[in-house]
Amino acid sequence: MDVKTLCLGVLSRGEATGYEIKKVCEEGPFAHFYAAGFGSIYPALNALSDEGLITMREVLQDGRPAKKVYALTAAGRLALTSALAEPPAPDRLRSDFLFMTFFGELLPARDVDRLVENRIAFLRARLAEMRNCAVQELPGGPAFTLGYGIAVYEAAADYLETHRHELVAASLRNEIDGHPQAPLPGLDAARPEKAGTR
Amino acid sequence: MDVKTLCLGVLSRGEATGYEIKKVCEEGPFAHFYAAGFGSIYPALNALSDEGLITMREVLQDGRPAKKVYALTAAGRLALTSALAEPPAPDRLRSDFLFMTFFGELLPARDVDRLVENRIAFLRARLAEMRNCAVQELPGGPAFTLGYGIAVYEAAADYLETHRHELVAASLRNEIDGHPQAPLPGLDAARPEKAGTR
DNA sequence: AAGATATATATCGAATCTATATATATCCGA
DNA sequence: TCGGATATATATAGATTCGATATATATCTT
DSSP states (O other), X not given: OOHHHHHHHHHTTSOBOHHHHHHXXXXXXXXXXXXXXXXXXXXXXXXXXXXXXXXXXXXXXXXXXXXXXXXXXXXXXXXXXXXXXXXXXOOEEXXXXXXHHHTGGGSOHHXXXXXXXXXXXXXXXXXXXXXXXXXXXXXXXXXXXXXXXXXXXXXXXXXXXHHHHHHHHHHHHHHHHOOOOOOOTTSSOOXXXXXXXX | OOHHHHHHHHHTTSOBOHHHHHHHHHTSTTTTTBOOOHHHHHHHHHHHXXXXXXXXXXXXXXXXXXXXXXXXXXXXXXXXXXXXXXXOOOOEEEOHHHHHHHTGGGSXXXXXXXXXXHHHHHHHHHHHHHHTOGGGGSTTXXXXXXXXXXXXXXXXXXXXXXXXXXXHHHHHHHHHHOXXXXXXXXXXXXXXXXXXXX
């Protein structure tokens, strides 16, 4: 499921420019499950064009740079369905926010509080966007997938609101007495060593 | 928050090998928020060694390849705290599963059902692991972050169980009458075009 | 009037992922 | 008991993707 497949998917729902595909990933209905930047989208569109899976037509606009509108071909639609037939790869997630909360004790309590506060605000804003997203009226896959996102974001926001004080308290305790952090389980397992340090 | 920072973070909780760091991301306490493979971890550890942020000692084992055990230096600990002080980058997520549900109508209903079934099983299994994870006993950041993961996974599994029939029904409807999919809002906006197709 | 934001494409270098190679031990089912 | 899968461990080449930047102009905000 690479960026090429992403482009095929978006184009299967209507013509679009690279810029619009990016927006679908950023604010649109894909925002909660597919991140992609210009640096991957534009090369992907060129490759798909070369392979004959999409067509391009240039549209002039006044006051703006010309845009390249892409459309799916029959071969492209076939490529999409065959990509969808394969078993899904495991999700890949990288969250700086959760990395930071994990090491919350290493931050000043004030910063931790602000971090969580900002996150809650972000989640609530995205939830509002999602709730009045026009996709909700598209039944089937799109509505189902948006509903999943709403359910998950809601759970996240609720969790943060109910538990934020625990994280701040931990950071505060650490500011006062500076306890060393407990080792992570799974690390340093006492396994038999044949010889010592080399 | 690159893989180097990830390594510093794990090592701040105890010595570890590259292999162990991978496991922390795969099954361990980082599994729900940080994905990283060997191809990024091993080069990162070498770079950190060169920069003097970690030290390495080789440990011989019988019947197994020797392992390289890494430990954080004082400079490394400093580098970690300064990385944590910076504002978090937005989450990056790529979910093949949600991509597939979005285009659920393009799949046979039987396949959609199996897809969701497998996902629920996966989520429940991970939830069981998380619930008896030893990290839960580590108060502060680790427990908070694990709790977040549990809350989110639970919401996801519940949503899938309550709504799976909707997705399957949509796929079934499509198998019968083969409706074309509605266009995505945000695409094809009727903007003034100066000239026609070039 | 300045500065930010939006529209639009493009590309380079860095970071990251996927797949594979190496080597050995154990565990499990046919 | 033989083969295959899984686990322990590191390493790297090649493909993909990310992040930052450049270009150009209109509009919106302060």
